[in-house]
Amino acid sequence: xxxxxxxxxxxxxxxxQRVTLRCSPRSGDLSVYWYQQSLDxxxxxxxQYYNGEERAKGNILERFSAQQFPDLHSELNLSSLxxxxxxxxxxxxxxxxxxxxxxxxxxGTRLTVL
Amino acid sequence: xxxxxxxxxxxxxxxxxSAVIKCTYSDSASNYFPWYKQELGKGxxxxxxxxxxxxxxxxxxIAVTLNKTAKHFSLHITETQPEDSAVYFCAASGSMNSxxxxxxxxxxxxxxxxx
Numbered sequence: 001x002x003x004x005x006x007x008x009x010x011x012x013x014x015x016x017q018r019v020t021l022r023c024s025p026r027s028g029d030l031s032v033y034w035y036q037q038s039l040d041x042x043x044x045x046x047x048q049y050y051n052g053e054e055r056a057k058g059n060i061l062e063r064f065s066a067q068q069f070p071d072l073h074s075e076l077n078l079s080s081l082x083x084x085x086x087x088x089x090x091x092x093x094x095x096x097x098x099x100x101x102x103x104x105x106x107x108g109t110r111l112t113v114l
Numbered sequence: 115x116x117x118x119x120x121x122x123x124x125x126x127x128x129x130x131x132s133a134v135i136k137c138t139y140s141d142s143a144s145n146y147f148p149w150y151k152q153e154l155g156k157g158x159x160x161x162x163x164x165x166x167x168x169x170x171x172x173x174x175x176i177a178v179t180l181n182k183t184a185k186h187f188s189l190h191i192t193e194t195q196p197e198d199s200a201v202y203f204c205a206a207s208g209s210m211n212s213x214x215x216x217x218x219x220x221x222x223x224x225x226x227x228x229x
Contacts, residue, residue, distance in 0.1 A: 002157065033216070043158070043203060043219040056216050090157050099207050099215030100146040100165060105157035 003027065004106035006091050012112045018079040021109045023091030025072055029104075031055070031097025032074040034066055037088040037108070049074055050097040081113045116141040118206050120220025127194050128228055135223045137204035138186040146207035147180060147187045148217070153200045161202075162189070194227045201225070 003026035013019055025032050034046040036059075045058035049068035060066075063081075068074040078085060088108045094101035117140040127133050139147075145166035150158035164171045164178045164187065171178050175194075180187040191198055201224050205217040 002159065004157075042221045045216050045218070048216055058216065102148065102160055102163065103217060104160065105150070107157045 002104040002106060004091060004093050004104055006089075006106040006109050008109060009107065010110050010112075012114065013081060014114055015081055015083060017081050017113075018077065019081065019111065021076040021078070021089050021091075021111075023074045023076070023093075023106060025074070025091075025093030026104055029093035029095050030072065031094045031101070032068055032072070033092040033094070033097075033103060034060075034074070034076050035090045035092065035105075037090060038086075043090070046076070048097060055097055078111070083113050086111055086113045116144060116206055116218040118204060118218050118220045120204050120223060122223060123221065124224045124226070126226045126228065129194060129196060131194055131227075133191045133194050133198070133225055133227075135189045135202055135204070135225075136186060137188070137206075137220050138184075139206040139218075140185065141206065142182075142185065144206040144215075146215075147178070148205050149176075149178060149189050150203045150205065150219075151200045152203065152222070158203060191225075194225075196227050196229050199225055199227045 005024045031050040033048045036044045046060040048056040066076045090108045092103040092105045094103045120137045148163035151161045152158045175192045177190040201222045204220045207215045
């Protein structure tokens with residue numbers, strides 16, 4: 001158990017809908033990362049937050065957004081969902097979010113868009 | 115940006131054999147190289163990492179080597195056991211446009227250890 005928690009574990013929804021994925025980092029970690037894992041693209045970095053502020057952006061679609069709250073938990077919002085958004089979404093956390101900081105992953109949320 | 119290539123995509127070995135997974139990276143500024151193990155239905159688990167000031171690191175049956183000149187690094191698992199069966203990912207810490215670094219992952223290697 002990495003200490004990173006994610007809810008829900010599974011999510012099934014329809015195209016055009018909006019969902020929110022939630023992540024709580026390890027105790028003491030200030031930085032949160034979001035990744036998307038699909039069979040053809042592997043693990044793709046989406047976005048990073050540090051202590052409530054956006055720090056880095058990767059291949060995140062404009063339909064997706066995220067935030068980190070004062071209690072350090074983070075939410076990833078996915079809107080106008082398409083079939084191709086079906087994937088595993090992982091949250092990871094690290095102590096200070098600096099290069100070389102170890103990242104610890106949560107168990108993931110499996111999103112299925114029908 | 116950073117690009118990480120990982121080979122092979124699948125690897126089958128007999129229990130007790132050694133397994134080697136290789137990765138190359140493109141950004142010479144990368145300086146942190148972790149390896150993750152992902153079991154079915156679980157998130158990636160950090161198993162070992164190496165930094166650019168070190169050429170080799172070992173932890174029991176697992177070792178990682180880094181060749182900065184050639185820009186490649188490898189994971190070595192000795193005396194493999196069935197519980198080593200999983201997907202293994204390499205990653206490199208490259209530079210983002212914002213100036214902060216994040217991880218770029220290889221596509222993964224599915225390791226199957228047969229009893």
